[in-house]
Amino acid sequence: MPKTTTFSCFAILTLWGSIAMSATPVSQTRSFLLGASCERAFPMFTPLGERAWAPGWEPHMLSGEKERGSVFRTRHPNGAEATWIVTDYDPARHHVAYARLVDGSNMGLVEVRCTPAGQGSSIEVTYTLTAVSESGKAFVEEFLSDRHYDAMIAEWKEMVSAALTTPEK
Numbered sequence: 389m390p391k392t393t394t395f396s397c398f399a400i401l402t403l404w405g406s407i408a409m410s411a412t413p414v415s416q417t418r419s420f421l422l423g424a425s426c427e428r429a430f431p432m433f434t435p436l437g438e439r440a441w442a443p444g445w446e447p448h449m450l451s452g453e454k455e456r457g458s459v460f461r462t463r464h465p466n467g468a469e470a471t472w473i474v475t476d477y478d479p480a481r482h483h484v485a486y487a488r489l490v491d492g493s494n495m496g497l498v499e500v501r502c503t504p505a506g507q508g509s510s511i512e513v514t515y516t517l518t519a520v521s522e523s524g525k526a527f528v529e530e531f532l533s534d535r536h537y538d539a540m541i542a543e544w545k546e547m548v549s550a551a552l553t554t555p556e557k
Contacts, residue, residue: 413496414528415516416537420545424552426482426502426509432548433484433500433511435460435472441544441551447472454484468493482509493524511548513541 422429431437434454435447444465452458458474468490475497476485482502489495496517503510517532519525530536 411519411525411528413516413518414532415514416532416534417512417514418537418541419510419512420541421505421508421510422545422549422552423508425507426504428552429509429511429548430479430482430484430502432551433502434477435474440554441547443547464490490524490527492521494519494528511544513544 432441435449435458436453438445438447445462447460447462450459450461452474454474454477456474456477458477460472462470462472464470470488470490472486472488474484475487476483476499478484483499485497485499487495487497494517496515498516499512499514501512503512515532515537517528519528
């Protein structure tokens with residue numbers, strides 16, 4: 389192999405290594421209480437169920453509906469598109485989990501668990517995200533900051549509670 393080819397391959401690998409991000413996954417978990425049973429509250433956290441309380445949430449279903457392996461896309465108001473796959477759906481345990489990718493930004497996992505709590509339920513929400521770019525790193529840092537995550541979960545509680553006061557159809 390000519391010396392220039394060896395150098396070129398080494399240079400390319402070095403450049404690629406400096407561009408590729410080696411990020412550590414970052415997680416946040418919070419819980420909130422709802423005045424509804426898990427049987428009533430849990431469906432609110434499925435791809436289609438979330439439409440009842442999350443403004444602008446319009447999943448475009450690519451396969452399935454809520455079962456493991458279902459795939460869908462969402463678009464954030466800022467234009468970013470996320471592709472989601474249901475990795476676990478267990479209505480008997482009131483647990484649902486998703487893997488998600490925002491191309492060029494971040495990827496990660498989202499889990500929602502509902503457990504009985506008195507006359508209502510406790511909802512535990514965990515996001516674990518990994519940045520795949522510099523802009524993704526900034527997004528993950530902000531999204532999973534205590535300030536933002538606390539505010540997001542408080543908003544979830546308020547919106548889900550309001551949706552649960554609407555009579556079942």
